[in-house]
Amino acid sequence: MTRIINRINSALGDRVEENVILSPYTSFGIGGPARYFYVAKTTSGLVRAIRAARANDIRFFVLGGGSNILFDDAGFSGLVIKDNTDKFRINGGIVSALSGTIVDRLVDATVERGLGGMEYAAGIKGTIGGAVHGNAGAFGHAINEILESAVLLSDDDKIEVVDNDFFRFAYRSSRICQTGDTVLSVRLRLKSEDKRQLTEIVKDRRKFRRERHPVDMGSAGSVFKNIRSLENPDEVMPAGKLLEESGVRGMSIGDAAVFEKHCNIIVNLGEATSEDVKKLVEKMRNAVFDNFGIDLEREILYIEP
Numbered sequence: 001m002t003r004i005i006n007r008i009n010s011a012l013g014d015r016v017e018e019n020v021i022l023s024p025y026t027s028f029g030i031g032g033p034a035r036y037f038y039v040a041k042t043t044s045g046l047v048r049a050i051r052a053a054r055a056n057d058i059r060f061f062v063l064g065g066g067s068n069i070l071f072d073d074a075g076f077s078g079l080v081i082k083d084n085t086d087k088f089r090i091n092g093g094i095v096s097a098l099s100g101t102i103v104d105r106l107v108d109a110t111v112e113r114g115l116g117g118m119e120y121a122a123g124i125k126g127t128i129g130g131a132v133h134g135n136a137g138a139f140g141h142a143i144n145e146i147l148e149s150a151v152l153l154s155d156d157d158k159i160e161v162v163d164n165d166f167f168r169f170a171y172r173s174s175r176i177c178q179t180g181d182t183v184l185s186v187r188l189r190l191k192s193e194d195k196r197q198l199t200e201i202v203k204d205r206r207k208f209r210r211e212r213h214p215v216d217m218g219s220a221g222s223v224f225k226n227i228r229s230l231e232n233p234d235e236v237m238p239a240g241k242l243l244e245e246s247g248v249r250g251m252s253i254g255d256a257a258v259f260e261k262h263c264n265i266i267v268n269l270g271e272a273t274s275e276d277v278k279k280l281v282e283k284m285r286n287a288v289f290d291n292f293g294i295d296l297e298r299e300i301l302y303i304e305p
């Protein structure tokens with residue numbers, strides 16, 4: 001019988017690696033080995049890898065910047081496809097970018113041209129594909145405000161162009177969180193704005209992040225989603241405040257600890273395991289439930305081994 005790896009390689013027309021440790025590919029610095037691992041440098045490589053996994057009945061996971069996920073210590077039993085398709089074009093107010101383009105790079109390039117709409121995202125380390133998946137946002141704005149259309153590889157294996165409505169964007173969510181469609185590229189529409197003002201906003205946002213986010217420790221950003229106030233749906237109750245008032249400051253399990261400057265962030269002090277993080281997440285969630293009767297929803301995605 002032909003080994004699975006040979007069948008994937010021949011379907012892909014390229015070589016996948018085996019047993020690649022995932023922790024260096026994540027901002028948390030956590031995760032065991034991927035049974036198979038492939039770096040897609042082009043969109044056709046990305047499509048071929050997904051099709052090779054499907055043809056061989058192997059689970060696959062499209063990995064962007066790895067900044068919103070927790071891989072398991074046991075790793076991933078299927079094919080991890082690292083999206084390194086990093087290219088974009090700007091034409092007037094239209095930005096066309098491959099899915100693996102780093103959001104922060106797009107922020108710099110668009111602000112440089114006096115285009116407004118992405119400045120809120122300054123400092124977001126992930127890819128534009130990952131940002132669309134989770135409708136990444138900050139400072140009251142999110143990717144859904146500027147996405148005009150995208151090219152997808154659908155869950156039933158078709159390449160199609162879809163518009164903004166298709167995604168049914170909501171707070172930190174989109175339809176593709178359920179369907180498993182893959183974003184191959186995006187088309188964003190931005191507006192001409194004052195370059196100096198945009199540059200100042202970007203500087204401010206990055207300063208804010210440097211001061212309040214872990215700069216030299218592993219993390220995956222906010223652990224929980226903020227919640228809408230029941231009395232006034234326009235009002236947001238920051239999960240960090242609820243956590244702080246529920247006494248999570250100082251909590252830790254193993255090398256996973258609540259970040260001292262922001263109670264909605266868990267940091268990896270060095271050797272944290274996925275088990276440490278999961279236990280700490282439960283402890284934090286229980287603290288808020290016991291104190292406020294609010295069951296917080298997790299924002300970090302757990303990737304099953």
Ligand SMILES: Cc1cc2nc3c(=O)[nH]c(=O)nc-3n(C[C@H](O)[C@H](O)[C@H](O)COP(=O)(O)OP(=O)(O)OC[C@H]3O[C@@H](n4cnc5c(N)ncnc54)[C@H](O)[C@@H]3O)c2cc1C
Binds near residue numbers: 099129222
């Ligand atoms: C310090 C820090 C600060 C952060 N601040 C913010 C913030 O202010 N706002 C915010 O929203 N997030 C924030 N995050 C979280 C994270 O950066 C964002 O959610 C980011 O958009 C995730 O993108 P990624 O490429 O890293 O996705 P990954 O973590 O690699 O993947 C996340 C999900 O997206 C899917 N995905 C990736 N690429 C594609 C694709 N091409 N097609 C379909 N699905 C895909 C993956 O399969 C996975 O399910 C922060 C994280 C850190 C570490």
